[in-house]
Amino acid sequence: MPAAKFDVLGLGNAIVDVIAPVDDDFVINAKLRKGAMQLVDEAAAQALYDAMGATTIVSGGSAANTIAGLASFGGKGAFIGKVRDDEAGRAFAHDIKATGVHFSTPASQDGPSTARCLVLVTPDGQRTMNTYLGACQNLTIADIDAADVAASQILYLEGYLWDPPAAKRAFVEAARIAHDAGRQVALTLSDVFCVDRYQQEFQDLIRDGVVDILFANESELHALYQTSDFASALAALRQENILAAVTRSEKGAVVVKGAVTYEVAAAPIGTLVDTTGAGDLFAAGFLTGYTRQQPLDRCARLGALAASEIIQHFGARPETGLAGLAEQSDYLHAL
Amino acid sequence: MPAAKFDVLGLGNAIVDVIAPVDDDFVINAKLRKGAMQLVDEAAAQALYDAMGATTIVSGGSAANTIAGLASFGGKGAFIGKVRDDEAGRAFAHDIKATGVHFSTPASQDGPSTARCLVLVTPDGQRTMNTYLGACQNLTIADIDAADVAASQILYLEGYLWDPPAAKRAFVEAARIAHDAGRQVALTLSDVFCVDRYQQEFQDLIRDGVVDILFANESELHALYQTSDFASALAALRQENILAAVTRSEKGAVVVKGAVTYEVAAAPIGTLVDTTGAGDLFAAGFLTGYTRQQPLDRCARLGALAASEIIQHFGARPETGLAGLAEQSDYLHAL
Numbered sequence: 107m108p109a110a111k112f113d114v115l116g117l118g119n120a121i122v123d124v125i126a127p128v129d130d131d132f133v134i135n136a137k138l139r140k141g142a143m144q145l146v147d148e149a150a151a152q153a154l155y156d157a158m159g160a161t162t163i164v165s166g167g168s169a170a171n172t173i174a175g176l177a178s179f180g181g182k183g184a185f186i187g188k189v190r191d192d193e194a195g196r197a198f199a200h201d202i203k204a205t206g207v208h209f210s211t212p213a214s215q216d217g218p219s220t221a222r223c224l225v226l227v228t229p230d231g232q233r234t235m236n237t238y239l240g241a242c243q244n245l246t247i248a249d250i251d252a253a254d255v256a257a258s259q260i261l262y263l264e265g266y267l268w269d270p271p272a273a274k275r276a277f278v279e280a281a282r283i284a285h286d287a288g289r290q291v292a293l294t295l296s297d298v299f300c301v302d303r304y305q306q307e308f309q310d311l312i313r314d315g316v317v318d319i320l321f322a323n324e325s326e327l328h329a330l331y332q333t334s335d336f337a338s339a340l341a342a343l344r345q346e347n348i349l350a351a352v353t354r355s356e357k358g359a360v361v362v363k364g365a366v367t368y369e370v371a372a373a374p375i376g377t378l379v380d381t382t383g384a385g386d387l388f389a390a391g392f393l394t395g396y397t398r399q400q401p402l403d404r405c406a407r408l409g410a411l412a413a414s415e416i417i418q419h420f421g422a423r424p425e426t427g428l429a430g431l432a433e434q435s436d437y438l439h440a441l
Numbered sequence: 442m443p444a445a446k447f448d449v450l451g452l453g454n455a456i457v458d459v460i461a462p463v464d465d466d467f468v469i470n471a472k473l474r475k476g477a478m479q480l481v482d483e484a485a486a487q488a489l490y491d492a493m494g495a496t497t498i499v500s501g502g503s504a505a506n507t508i509a510g511l512a513s514f515g516g517k518g519a520f521i522g523k524v525r526d527d528e529a530g531r532a533f534a535h536d537i538k539a540t541g542v543h544f545s546t547p548a549s550q551d552g553p554s555t556a557r558c559l560v561l562v563t564p565d566g567q568r569t570m571n572t573y574l575g576a577c578q579n580l581t582i583a584d585i586d587a588a589d590v591a592a593s594q595i596l597y598l599e600g601y602l603w604d605p606p607a608a609k610r611a612f613v614e615a616a617r618i619a620h621d622a623g624r625q626v627a628l629t630l631s632d633v634f635c636v637d638r639y640q641q642e643f644q645d646l647i648r649d650g651v652v653d654i655l656f657a658n659e660s661e662l663h664a665l666y667q668t669s670d671f672a673s674a675l676a677a678l679r680q681e682n683i684l685a686a687v688t689r690s691e692k693g694a695v696v697v698k699g700a701v702t703y704e705v706a707a708a709p710i711g712t713l714v715d716t717t718g719a720g721d722l723f724a725a726g727f728l729t730g731y732t733r734q735q736p737l738d739r740c741a742r743l744g745a746l747a748a749s750e751i752i753q754h755f756g757a758r759p760e761t762g763l764a765g766l767a768e769q770s771d772y773l774h775a776l
Contacts, residue, residue, distance in 0.1 A: 126539075127760065160509070160536035160758055163498035174495070193528040201495035204461075419754070423495055425462065 107288045108257070112208065113181040113397040114292075115258035117250075117280050118169025119242040119266050119273075120187030120211075121221040122194045123382070125420050126158040128226045133234050140228065143235040143297045145269060151238040154224050164421035165201035166223055168296055169264040171383045171422040175390025175412050177205045178428040181397065184208040184254050186280075190241040195220035201423070210251070214244045231378035231417065243270040250280045256287035259397050260319070262389070265296035268304045281316050292319035294389055301329035312346050319396075320350040321389045327352055340367075351406060353388050353413070355381075359406045368403040373414035373437045383422020387412035391428070407438050442623045443592070447543065448516040448732040449627075450593035452585075452615050453504025454577040454601050454608075455522030455546075456556040457529045458717070460755050461493040463561045468569050475563065478570040478632045480604060486573040489559050499756035500536035501558055503631055504599040506718045506757040510725025510747050512540045513763040516732065519543040519589050521615075525576040529555035536758070545586070549579045566713035566752065578605040585615045591622035594732050595654070597724070600631035603639045616651050627654035629724055636664035647681050654731075655685040656724045662687055675702075686741060688723050688748070690716075694741045703738040708749035708772045718757020722747035726763070742773050 133140050136154065146154065155161075165174075173183040185202055189195030191213040198220060202209045218240040226234045245267075255261055261284040267273040281291045293311065295301050301308060308330060311317050320343075328334055331342040343350050343362055352360045361368040391412035395405030412428055414437075419425050432438055468475050471489065481489065490496075500509075508518040520537055524530030526548040533555060537544045553575040561569045580602075590596055596619040602608040616626045628646065630636050636643060643665060646652050655678075663669055666677040678685050678697055687695045696703040726747035730740030747763055749772075754760050767773055 155535065159539045160500060161532070161539075162756065163532070165495060197496070197498070200490065204494045204496075420760075421497065425755075 110259040111182070111257035112184045112254065112259070114173060114176050114260045114262050114393050115184040115186065115255055116169035116173040116262045117186045117267065117277060118264040119167050119221055119239065119270070120170060120189045120198050121167040121223045121237065121242070122198055123164050123166035123223045123225050123421060124155065125162045125164070125225040125227060125380070125382070126160065128158065128228060130228050133226060133228060138226070138234050138236065139299070140234050141232050142299050143237055143266070144299070146236045146238055148238055151222060151224060151236065154236055158224065158226070162420045164423055165198045166383070166422050168266055168294065168386050169262055170202055171386035172262060172389045172393070173207050174202060174205045174423050175387045175428060176394055177207050178424045179390065179394040179408070179412070179432065180429040181394050184258060186211050186249055186251065188214060188241050188245040188249060189220040190214045190217065192219050194222065195241065208254070211249050214241045217241065217244055225382055227380045227382070227420065231381050233380055233382040239270055242273065245270060245273045245276055247276045247279045250276050250283065252283050255280050255283045256289070258284070258289060260290050260292050260393060262292045262393065264294050265300050265304065265308065268300065268307065278316070290318040291316060292321065292393065293317045294321040294385065295326040295330060298325040298329045301326050305330060305332070312348060318348055320348055321385065321392070322350070323353045323355070323385055351388070351392050351409065353385055355384070359388065359410055361402045361406050363402065368406060370403055370406040370410055373410040375414045375418055377418060379418055380420050381417050383416045384413045386422055387416040387424070408432065411435055411438055445594040446517070446592035447519045447589065447594070449508060449511050449595045449597050449728050450519040450521065450590055451504035451508040451597045452521045452602065452612060453599040454502050454556055454574065454605070455505060455524045455533050456502040456558045456572065456577070457533055458499050458501035458558050458560050458756060459490065460497045460499070460560040460562060460715070460717070461495065463494065463563060465563050468561060468563060473561070473569050473571065474634070475569050476567050477634050478572055478601070479634070481571045481573055483573055486557060486559060486571065489571055493559065493561070497755045499758055500533045501718070501757050503601055503629065503721050504597055505537055506721035507597060507724045507728070508542050509537060509540045509758050510722045510763060511729055512542050513759045514726065514729040514743070514747070514767065515764045516729050519593060521546050521584055521586065523549060523576050523580040523584060524555040525549045525552065527554050529557065530576065543589070546584050549576045552576065552579055560717055562715045562717070562755070566716050568715055568717040574605055577608065580605060580608045580611055582611045582614050585611050585618065587618050590615050590618045591624065593619070593624060595625050595627055595728060597627045597728065599629050600635050600639065600643065603635065603642065613651070625653040626651060627656065627728070628652045629656040629720065630661040630665060633660040633664045636661050640665060640667070647683060653683055655683055656720065656727070657685070658688045658720055686723070686727055686744065688720055690719070694723065694745055696737045696741050698737065703741060705738055705741040705745055708745040710749045710753055712753060714753055715755050716752050718751045719748045721757055722751040722759070743767065746770055746773055
């Protein structure tokens with residue numbers, strides 16, 4: 107197997123986040139599921155935007171956030187995702203390339219505009235996401251750069267790719283290319299309602315050996331195994347022949363590999379501002395350690411450290427260089 | 442004089458801020474004047490943007506920030522400024538209206554795009570601004586809503602309006618309308634190099650009675666009176682028959698009204714992140730107090746409190762409701 111050109115290649119929805127603080131009544135009155143991601147059409151997105159306060163706009167997208175986080179740690183990342191050639195699409199491309207990530211998916215020249223996620227942040231720091239998929243619906247197999255996929259240690263896929271119809275086929279094809287090249291495939295389950303929509307398909311992906319590494323939070327794992335009991339979900343997870351990292355918010359994270367379990371505490375924070383991207387950045391830190399052959403408990407601590415940075419400000423892209431943060435971190439070095 | 446419909450009407454450049462952290466070398470290598478605002482053409486703006494890291498995009502504009510801050514304190518604000526009908530222009534309009542500010546200046550349907558300010562934030566929290574004026578160059582006398590100006594307690598003007606040629610005439614006309622209606626006119630000197638460009642004209646505005654209330658920082662005051670000595674500048678300022686508030690960063694602020702002087706300390710902060718908007722928000726707090734007939738030292742403390750909020754995060758629009766902050770503030774209530 108040739109040396110990898112990239113540590114991780116991410117495949118995901120290319121989204122610009124439009125963030126505003128709201129009170130709990132706003133979420134209730136808009137009949138939204140607090141803490142979840144829901145898909146909205148363009149008209150609903152416009153109506154919600156009109157009702158929101160002044161916004162902060164930053165690039166987002168789950169896998170894109172993870173790859174940007176990996177690059178912030180000094181890792182070599184690549185990303186495949188579809189924007190349109192409009193102001194938001196150019197901002198997305200600028201931002202991911204500015205972090206040092208390789209990104210060359212051609213922008214759509216017509217059709218729906220670049221995807222937006224309207225992120226409502228309540229005073230408890232919880233985020234409720236409303237995604238207009240826009241140009242992401244144009245991601246197809248033709249956008250998969252086979253040479254780049256084959257040249258990446260890890261292919262990282264987001265469960266949200268199940269939402270735009272053609273992206274699912276691109277996902278499966280990319281995983282086939284990666285495995286043919288002797289690489290590993292990672293999947294994040296993305297969102298509890300996303301798992302509800304595609305529970306059987308995600309289980310099949312895991313059981314058919316398409317997925318080597320799984321990222322999930324506690325709720326997503328419960329949804330995957332249709333249980334409300336964490337121990338039962340973890341027991342089911344152990345039956346799969348994969349490496350899995352399960353995040354549990356302030357309770358830290360659990361890494362499972364066969365019969366072996368590692369538990370790590372959450373990294374300490376000052377003020378919780380916005381939980382958007384906590385899972386994405388956990389995966390960034392974990393994969394940074396993993397692609398450097400670090401012990402699994404250290405991988406999880408790198409994940410927890412990255413998550414702690416992201417939840418202390420608006421947006422899901424690091425504002426502080428994660429490599430520097432890792433160097434200075436008592437939490438990491440206490441290990 | 443009829444009761445005022447608005448506490449303050451701001452007239453200024455309508456700008457979207459595009460913010461990225463950079464190191465000091467970036468500012469040096471790009472041959473920029475650290476801490477200042479410089480005008481750039483579209484090509485230079487694009488080249489700088491290409492060199493910047495991932496950005497955070499928020500609405501800005503000096504007077505617009507002030508009016509948004511006033512609204513955050515619960516004040517009744519209005520704003521006049523020119524955007525183009527493009528994505529950035531629609532975001533600007535959304536954001537200022539979302540804060541409860543009256544904004545009805547028609548967007549340009551063609552011509553240059555909505556103005557952008559590329560804000561480079563160094564690790565010391567200092568910001569270096571690079572403004573592409575774009576659609577602001579289309580602001581003319583025709584955009585001045587005479588009824589709104591006449592119905593506002595205070596007309597607030599930014600010195601930056603001297604940059605786009607037609608805006609200067611709109612500025613002078615708006616001041617005439619305000620004074621004819623028995624209202625007061627406030628001016629912020631904006632930036633030390635802006636004062637350098639228009640020093641004589643700004644002095645004339647003050648001496649001709651066009652300006653009733655002046656906002657400046659220490660450097661701008663030095664530039665206005667061509668002195669490097671603060672005491673001399675303050676002595677010159679006392680000779681003008683106006684109310685003036687001079688901000689001095691961590692040294693607090695000085696309010697001068699004829700022979701009377703009030704000095705207030707800076708409000709305490711946690712971590713300095715980005716000084717963008719400190720002066721704008723000082724003016725917001727000061728004018729909130731002033732239009733509510735508060736004592737001048739309390740006006741200055743309201744200003745210092747608003748400035749302390751804005752410098753602890755990226756962007757020059759409040760992320761925390763200033764009315765609530767004022768209620769809870771030990772700094773304010775120690776007065």
